Amino acid sequence: xxxxxxxxxxxxxRVRDASRIALDTEFHAERTYAPRLMVVQLAFDDGVAxxxxxxxxxxxxxxxxxxxTEVVGHALSSDLKIFADRFDRVPERVFDTQxxxxxxxxGMQVSLAELVRDLRDVxxxxxxxxxxxxxxxxxxxxxxxxxxxxxxxxxxxxxxVERLRSAGRLEWVREECAQxxxxxxxxxxxxxxxxxxxxxxxxxRRELAVLSAxxxxxxxxxxxxxxxxxxxxxxxxxAGLATLRPTSADxxxxxxxxxxxxxxxxxxxxxxxxxxxxxxPEEELPERPxxxxxxxxxTLAALMSIVVGEIARRHDLAPxxxxxxxxxxRVSRELPRDARALEEALNLSAWRLxxxxxxxxxxxxxEASIVVEGYADGDPNIRVR
Numbered sequence: 077x078x079x080x081x082x083x084x085x086x087x088x089x090r091v092r093d094a095s096r097i098a099l100d101t102e103f104h105a106e107r108t109y110a111p112r113l114m115v116v117q118l119a120f121d122d123g124v125a126x127x128x129x130x131x132x133x134x135x136x137x138x139x140x141x142x143x144x145t146e147v148v149g150h151a152l153s154s155d156l157k158i159f160a161d162r163f164d165r166v167p168e169r170v171f172d173t174q175x176x177x178x179x180x181x182x183g184m185q186v187s188l189a190e191l192v193r194d195l196r197d198v199x200x201x202x203x204x205x206x207x208x209x210x211x212x213x214x215x216x217x218x219x220x221x222x223x224x225x226x227x228x229x230x231x232x233x234x235x236x237v238e239r240l241r242s243a244g245r246l247e248w249v250r251e252e253c254a255q256x257x258x259x260x261x262x263x264x265x266x267x268x269x270x271x272x273x274x275x276x277x278x279x280x281r282r283e284l285a286v287l288s289a290x291x292x293x294x295x296x297x298x299x300x301x302x303x304x305x306x307x308x309x310x311x312x313x314x315a316g317l318a319t320l321r322p323t324s325a326d327x328x329x330x331x332x333x334x335x336x337x338x339x340x341x342x343x344x345x346x347x348x349x350x351x352x353x354x355x356x357p358e359e360e361l362p363e364r365p366x367x368x369x370x371x372x373x374x375t376l377a378a379l380m381s382i383v384v385g386e387i388a389r390r391h392d393l394a395p396x397x398x399x400x401x402x403x404x405x406r407v408s409r410e411l412p413r414d415a416r417a418l419e420e421a422l423n424l425s426a427w428r429l430x431x432x433x434x435x436x437x438x439x440x441x442x443e444a445s446i447v448v449e450g451y452a453d454g455d456p457n458i459r460v461r
Contacts, residue, residue, distance in 0.1 A: 078125055092144045117226045176237075277367075284362045323351070419433065446460055
């Protein structure tokens with residue numbers, strides 16, 4: 077148990093000397109602007125350390141130490157995002173057991189408990205999944221749960237690496253996991269945050285400019301108060317303000333869900349943000365998001381997804397791991413006319429292109445057909461010829 081600055085210093089030295097470390101975190105994210113770190117678990121080859129961020133507030137040294145070793149975890153993105161947000165650092169050498177399992181036919185969302193059961197023949201007790209990790213002292217059952225979440229990760233990495241090497245896919249996984257160690261991955265593009273507001277796709281460019289300004293304003297209030305942005309102004313109210321474009325307090329009163337307290341606290345900032353967006357010259361307005369593909373091109377993307385699905389089935393991979401839907405939609409929009417243009421539109425890594433480029437090219441060039449076999453026998457299968 078690490079609950080003092082001295083113990084943390086000792087732990088950091090041990091982390092820096094280790095060739096690899098297993099990592100997991102527990103956090104609360106329901107009522108704060110950013111997730112609040114409650115526990116950090118680290119597993120070595122010979123034991124587990126549980127760090128208490130409530131007792132040890134300054135964990136920057138631990139974040140720095142983790143950049144000097146390989147970090148192993150399961151579904152690491154959420155854990156590493158906390159490190160990116162709080163410490164502005166993430167480990168560069170990462171191995172994600174969930175990602176590795178996806179390359180071995182387990183699917184994209186295999187749970188830690190499922191993987192431990194299959195690879196280690198151990199059933200984890202998950203009774204503390206919704207535990208209050210802010211309570212102190214931690215109970216024996218909580219500690220058991222925390223240890224279980226990291227104790228099997230390093231042996232599982234060994235088992236997965238052996239199977240991946242036999243399948244010739246270890247480098248694919250290394251390439252995929254390397255992306256998890258890029259700090260930029262966890263950065264939010266504030267310039268495009270407004271696109272996450274429901275209804276943005278239907279707005280004009282001027283309305284999008286207003287929406288963008290309001291989102292930035294709301295985010296500033298939420299960050300300073302350490303509350304979720306929706307606690308300041310709900311998304312649907314932001315969308316209504318962007319459409320209404322109020323210029324006075326009377327205009328604000330037209331929005332039923334913007335109550336008197338919100339108008340009093342944020343009214344001036346809302347009117348200022350709207351006025352600034354209204355004054356933007358036309359060339360500085362944000363571009364509208366891509367419009368829906370339309371029936372014909374949406375069908376084309378669906379046909380390509382069938383081809384990708386058939387390739388994924390043959391290689392025991394999840395289709396979404398092979399080619400993202402966004403890549404297929406980009407091909408449908410751009411209609412590349414040659415192999416080089418198709419590669420650019422797909423924007424895939426080398427091993428993915430090797431698997432899908434030729435089959436997709438044959439489909440798009442009219443040289444392949446999609447057929448259903450075995451339907452009459454009650455065992456339908458889609459084949460690409």
